[in-house]
Amino acid sequence: MSTFDEQLIPVWVAFLRSHSVAVEAVERALKDAGLPPLGWYDVLVELLGQPGGLRQFELCDRVLLSKHNLSRLLDRLEQRELIQRAACPQDGRGSTASLTVAGKALMKQMWPVYRQAIDDSFARHLTFRDIGALRRITDKLLHEGD
Amino acid sequence: MSTFDEQLIPVWVAFLRSHSVAVEAVERALKDAGLPPLGWYDVLVELLGQPGGLRQFELCDRVLLSKHNLSRLLDRLEQRELIQRAACPQDGRGSTASLTVAGKALMKQMWPVYRQAIDDSFARHLTFRDIGALRRITDKLLHEGD
DNA sequence: AAAGATTGATACCTCAATCTTT
DNA sequence: AAAGATTGAGGTATCAATCTTT
Numbered sequence: 001m002s003t004f005d006e007q008l009i010p011v012w013v014a015f016l017r018s019h020s021v022a023v024e025a026v027e028r029a030l031k032d033a034g035l036p037p038l039g040w041y042d043v044l045v046e047l048l049g050q051p052g053g054l055r056q057f058e059l060c061d062r063v064l065l066s067k068h069n070l071s072r073l074l075d076r077l078e079q080r081e082l083i084q085r086a087a088c089p090q091d092g093r094g095s096t097a098s099l100t101v102a103g104k105a106l107m108k109q110m111w112p113v114y115r116q117a118i119d120d121s122f123a124r125h126l127t128f129r130d131i132g133a134l135r136r137i138t139d140k141l142l143h144e145g146d
Numbered sequence: 147m148s149t150f151d152e153q154l155i156p157v158w159v160a161f162l163r164s165h166s167v168a169v170e171a172v173e174r175a176l177k178d179a180g181l182p183p184l185g186w187y188d189v190l191v192e193l194l195g196q197p198g199g200l201r202q203f204e205l206c207d208r209v210l211l212s213k214h215n216l217s218r219l220l221d222r223l224e225q226r227e228l229i230q231r232a233a234c235p236q237d238g239r240g241s242t243a244s245l246t247v248a249g250k251a252l253m254k255q256m257w258p259v260y261r262q263a264i265d266d267s268f269a270r271h272l273t274f275r276d277i278g279a280l281r282r283i284t285d286k287l288l289h290e291g292d
Numbered sequence: 293a294a295a296g297a298t299t300g301a302t303a304c305c306t307c308a309a310t311c312t313t314t
Numbered sequence: 315a316a317a318g319a320t321t322g323a324g325g326t327a328t329c330a331a332t333c334t335t336t
Contacts, residue, residue: 007277008269014284015268019165020210022287039326057296064166069327071298076326093296093335122161123154125286131153133279138160140271141168185304203318215305217320222303239313239318 025121026114033113036106039065040082041114043073044099044107047083053098055088082106171267172260179259182252185211186228187260189219190245190253193229199244201234228252 027037046062047054056074060067074097077083082103088094099107126134173183192208193200202220206213220243223229228249234240245253272280 004269004274004277007274007281008264011277011281011284012264012268014281014288015165016169017210018284018287019161023162024210055296064163064170066328067297068299068329072326075298088296091296091336095297118154118158122158122287123150125289126283128150128153130283130286131150131157134283135153135157135160137272137276137280138157138164140276141164141268142160143271201318212306213319214307214321218304221320234318237314237318241319 022121026117029113029117029120030110035110035113038114039063039073040077041107041110043070043077044082044103047097047099048104048107050098053086053096055094055096057094059097077103168267172263175259175263175266176256181256181259184260185209185219186223187253187256189216189223190228190249193243193245194250194253196244199232199242201240201242203240205243223249 023038030037042063043059043065046059054062056067056070059065060070063070065073074083074085077097078085080102081100083097084100085095085097088096169184176183188209189205189211192205200208202213202216205211206216209216211219220229220231223243224231226248227246229243230246231241231243234242
């Protein structure tokens with residue numbers, strides 16, 4: 001007869017490892033295709049469908065990146081002309097970031113590779129019921145409750 | 147009526163985010179207590195109960211770290227005298243790493259903080275059934291199948 | 293003073309190249 | 315040549331300090 005406490009740590013460890021294995025497989029697939037890492041896509045995809053761009057602090061919340069990291073990641077993206085920054089008219093302290101044409105093109109190039117890697121390292125192993133259960137659990141962890 | 151494909155990407159995203167939120171909370175708790183990061187604990191805990199130490203390539207497999215990273219992480223751990231390295235008698239190319247007394251002591255200090263953080267950021271949100279379901283899913287992702 | 297964002301210093305990761313032993 | 319491990323260079327993350335505007 002197993003208890004909650006007996007199961008907890010093994011599940012935590014399996015959670016960490018399964019994440020690591022899946023993400024590494026995705027990063028590997030992108031790299032093998034000569035494409036930039038996952039973090040770049042995360043930022044670009046948030047800017048998609050935001051023609052006016054987003055404030056950096058808004059991006060911060062959405063991509064779960066600290067403001068220091070975001071600032072430097074945007075530097076790199078801007079350098080390769082995948083995004084552009086502009087001074088914010090309403091607030092002199094802030095700036096907005098928005099997708100360039102090249103940024104949109106890169107996303108279009110990355111998506112099929114990314115999607116295929118999600119299938120191979122994640123979806124392939126799971127049933128429809130698994131997907132539903134995992135959704136329920138991850139939503140709880142993201143504390144929609146508190 | 148929802149399909150597998152409709153659910154897949156949102157679940158993938160939720161999986162990434164829930165991991166990020168939980169791990170960041172744990173890292174924060176360790177740091178706030180003036181303790182080293184999770185990665186250090188991962189290595190130390192694998193060495194616990196291995197009085198003769200482990201070969202580095204064995205550690206590699208267990209902690210999901212590349213050999214380059216492990217080599218340098220062991221440098222740092224050795225520098226603070228948390229582990230010690232020794233030449234491997236059976237194989238002149240290799241070396242073994244083993245816990246020092248100070249390493250064991252640090253683990254003892256880290257564990258309550260780590261355990262509490264797992265409770266707060268992870269276990270607290272989940273039921274016994276959730277734990278079982280997550281175990282089943284993560285095991286599949288670690289492809290015990292292939 | 294507080295919020296938005298950047299910068300400098302330092303730690304850490306990643307790749308390719310290297311060294312030694314098998 | 316192949317396996318175990320280290321090293322140097324470059325890229326990325328993290329913290330504290332800073333600058334500007336509110």
